[in-house]
Amino acid sequence: MDARIGIRNTKSILFKSLIIFLAFVVTLPLIIILLYIIKQGVMQVNWHFLTHVPAPEGETGGGIANALVGSLLIIAMSSVVAIPVGILAGIYLSENPGTKLAYYSGLCVDILQGVPSIVMGIVVYFWIVKPFGFSAISGSIALAIMMLPIVIRSTEQTLLLLPPSLKEAALSLGVPYHRVILKVIVPCGFAGILSGIILSIARIIGETAPLLFTALGSNYLSTNVTGAMESLPHLIFTYATSPYDDQHDLAWGASFILLMFVLILNIVTKLITRKWKIQL
């Protein structure tokens, strides 16, 4: 009897150790990758690196100004499209649960969330690039579509958490519906909506596949949104697979910058959700 309890207890302890080991081993690859990128990238980053375009193939020096400006512009344009549409659609979903449209829209949000980014790239290629040519705008639209599900879901989830008495109180004072939503409900859920927006930006800032056939990439610093434009992830992709060491260095630097963006955006989301106690 005693022996059996001993065996069962040992088994339990062994299992616990195994679980703890496996759970923490997973953090190793992440730590190794982060440290490696920081080690390789941080040496590259200086003022020259941030303000110059890449040197021609085979030459040393140059920077990633074109990709930096391009990424920021493309993200800004995606946000301008995706944020209003996403918030309004999210409000619809939280305000009209149970309607047919809400059911099918919700289903489509789930579908959009699962669409592989490369597929989004080819679809936007046919929608915009084929008739109008390669442009930063087409890249932004592909990314905006990828942002939508996250913005919609976070808006919907946040608003569903608000007590119904808020809305009822405002309505009973005779406030018109659109003012109730825009001046009472949305400001109350602002933190949740904001963290959803930041999270969606963090998600798309590193997306490469939708930009391959849309924004394309360019070696020049360009602010013309109707033309091809470089972006950080696309620059990393092109230079990572190139044979020149100088280009690899540029790609390491760009990876470091991109990683910092992603880390900061994620930490900001964490701080907001912690401060306002939101579950996303």
Added chain:
Amino acid sequence: MMKNKRLDLSYSQMKWETVFKRILTVMSAIILLLVAGVFVTLIVESWPSIKSLGIGYLWGKVWDPVNNVYGAYPFLLGTLLTSFTALIISIPFSYAIAIYLGEYNPKGWLSNLLKNTIELIAAVPSIIYGFWALFVLVPQVRKLETAIHIAPYGVGVFTASIVLAVMIIPYAAALGTSLIRMVPSPLKEGAYALGATRFEVIRSVILPYTRSGLFAGILLSLGRALGETMAVTVLIGNTSAIASSFKEIFFGPGNTMASVIANEFAEADHTLYLSALIELGLVLFFVTVIINLIGKRIITKYTNH
């Protein structure tokens, strides 16, 4: 006069109310239109290939655009092989994380730290995984391949699967954690009262109770793995020919549906070539959508009980 003005104001407010409600409806309908648009575009653009190559396209073994021969089998094989290898590698880890964060240590700083770190794995852009692996992991794999006497390509299905495994762990782990936390404590307490050890409670109460939910988490991870493009494109070696032995297929270079689209879409110079690539996208779209919807369905069913 005064009264009329007020009436006008409330009329205009009522008008705005209707307009606002319409805008909400339209925005929500836009999502439907987007998905329908994606679907229709993929079908229309891949129609030449669907029409002339038929269903046999899916198991045609040869992909030779120069001679206008198209078969999707190499890419289906590559996609399934990388995704399922990655999935099998990732399952023990995502289950371990779910059990640790859900049962052993659901609160406290260590638990939070681990949870945030795991979430960060999903946040790192896939191109950075690919780039890092190309310069750090590939030489290691090459050494391993030399040691076991196979052609030391370094890049290939095996390398891509390892990186993919790391990338998809967070999805199943996050869902598993929240589901294990939802197991009613009376169930666990009952088992403890009968004298069960922690391990026995996990094995015979928690895991059976959360089985379908954990399965849904694996489906979500699988959906990610199937559609993952950039890391795989950089690492898989991009060969559309199928090697003769399984060992060579597994360790040697290959191609997945997503990676062949990424590599060849820009250079597809005639209609059939292009539409054959888009048909791959269509298949990918279908498969990921179905897997994701089944996963989501299981989750909603599970959380509603």
